[in-house]
Amino acid sequence: MESINTFDQAAVATQSDAIKGRYVTATKAFAPGDIVFKDEAFVYSTCDCEELLDETTDFTKLLDSNEDQTSYARSMRKSFHKILSAMIEMEIISDVDRAKCILKCITMYIGDKNSLSNLLQLSYANEPACKAAASTLRKDFPIAFQSIPLSVLTKIIGVLNTNSHELETLNGTGLFLSACLMEHNCAPNCSFTTNETTLWVTAIRPIAIGEPLSIDYGNMFYRPTSERQATMLEGYGFECTCVACTELPDLARAFICPNCPSGIVHLFPKEGYKCLQCQKLMNQKQIDQVCALEKELQEELPDTLEGVGQAAKGLLHQHHYLLFWALDALGLRGAQALVHNVTKLAHMWDRIITSIEYVVPGAHHEKTIYYDQLAQVRVITGDIGGAKQAYSKAYEISCIVSGANTPPTLALKELVDDVPKSRDELVERYGTGHEDEYMEEMEESDEEDEDMD
Ligand SMILES: [Zn+2]
Ligand SMILES: [Zn+2]
Structure with a gap:
């Protein structure tokens, strides 16, 4: 895996389009089975502390084995248990691993406002629900969240909600900044695999120079067209017009x-x-x-x-x-x-x-x-x-x-x-x-x- 190109080294280019937003194209031809690039999780967390939430309110006991005190800002440590519990009650967040990822991103932002510049450029869906969650958190936990502008907190919640990838081998979730630049297609030309905190993208069909690289956001390989389209609209905020949806x-x-x-x-x-x-x-x-x-x-x-x-x-x-x-x-x-x-x-x-x-x-x-x-x-x-x-x-x-x-x-x-x-x-x-x-x-x-x- 070491020899695989990172996104910056790979034969790909980021494009921008008024309608599609940002997307990725191939700058050389790929054959099925070729690995296009790999990406390390920008932020990730596991569900390990989920059951502990009922047993302890101790901040240090709720840390994963790969985390330490500094993974979370000082301002959120004292109420950590309450904050996590409140976040997983919110439908837009729901999972403890996602809640932790959000808190880690906020911690990065508090440390350095520029640290999230790439993340904050990503698109996301369900703006009203994300904004409502952000407002509630700022109101209920002012010490932890008041220093984060509402717009930034909304965006962090939105990006993690829309773009997170499941990390099967870790029982957790992670955000991969390059992978989420790829566009969706119900019959994609790429597939992604995760192992620990690494994600890599593989060509599953021959890809020509200039062709957009696509993955199936919802893994809806055996779902009817109408259901795929509804899921895309609800979860990602766009109408899918791929060939599988419009012609096949x-x-x-x-x-x-x-x-x-x-x-x-x-x-x-x-x-x-x-x-x-x-x-x-x-x-x-x-x-x-x-x-x-x-x-x-x-x-x-x-x-x-x-x-x-x-x-x-x-x-x-x-x-x-x-x-x-x-x-x-x-x-x-x-x-x-x-x-x-x-x-x-x-x-x-x-x-x-x-x-x-x-x-x-x-x-x-x-x-x-x-x-x-x-x-x-x-x-x-x-x-x-x-x-x-x-x-x-x-x-x-x-x-x-x-x-x-x-x-x-x-x-x-x-x-x-x-x-x-x-x-x-x-x-x-x-x-x-x-x-x-x-x-x-x-x-x-x-x-x-x-x-x-
Ligand atoms: Zn489609
Ligand atoms: Zn017939």
Whole structure:
């Protein structure tokens, strides 16, 4: 990772546009899998003290292992517990890691007014809510916040709210100043990966000189167009006009064609609900019918494999996003319930993988997770050859979305080269992250099974 260019060294340029604001373009061509640049967190915090908030009001006890007293301004130390508690009650802040990041930025600002000059140039959404939060903090904690102009405090809250990245390996959140200059696209040409406090951006499609670099702000890889657009407007304050939103069919909303047996219908932005096979359009009555069913399912997703099968009612195609997410939610619990029914378990995972390959045919970070989970399920069912195949697929995708010689890709390489042979070995090999929880759940189900025996 050391040899990777920082933003300043990388073959990229920052551009400015009256409508788009600032964005980043490539100054050389990139191939899929090329790492474009890396960025260190400007500020970051973890959620480590979240549970301690109920137990102690002691400032020093609420510090993370990477923090010391000087991480926070003297003026906020005495009421630190009260301030943090008040901040996480505010909807626009909510999380303790984000609250801490805000307090650290204020601390930097108090130390040197110019230290936030780059941060304060970033754009953000939800101005009224940010301003309301800033006003409340200044009123309720004058000693800590009165010296910060309302406009600056509003902006710090806004920028952290809009631009923070999750730091999975640290259970926290961080702000990466260069990465948030990149524009959003629902079908982006770049992907980002975080490890500890480093974020790096990788090209996932061929990128030409001059092309804007884009990432998917909301990670909405299997969400319908209307939902993606609503999220962008609410969370980031702009209407997405990317090709996926304005020209391509909405693959996440998939229906069985009423006019031909194997056809699949999607909503096309200009033409309406059209079958890819027979090209016929759905009539209004058919459209009303599928929309009513979607509405019904949005309120309550089926929570059994049989339920998912019945929910389609002959109208929704198996690639429909509501059926996919119902299966995804079943992923962990479903695997537990089906661990002794290998055929059903394999069937469920085949469906998940087939659907994600249909809706997201290109390389995508989430697909490495699904193939990794598929591999684990195959280990559990004793299909070690199949597990190796799934790990290989995850590794192949990771080479593109995270770059070949990076920690997450190398971890998958190890799994390909030495596939775990049993459930116990899986538990041993998966040290941290979501897979760990997954295995814990599997373990619990094992214990339950033993209880039942
Ligand atoms: Zn879009
Ligand atoms: Zn058709």
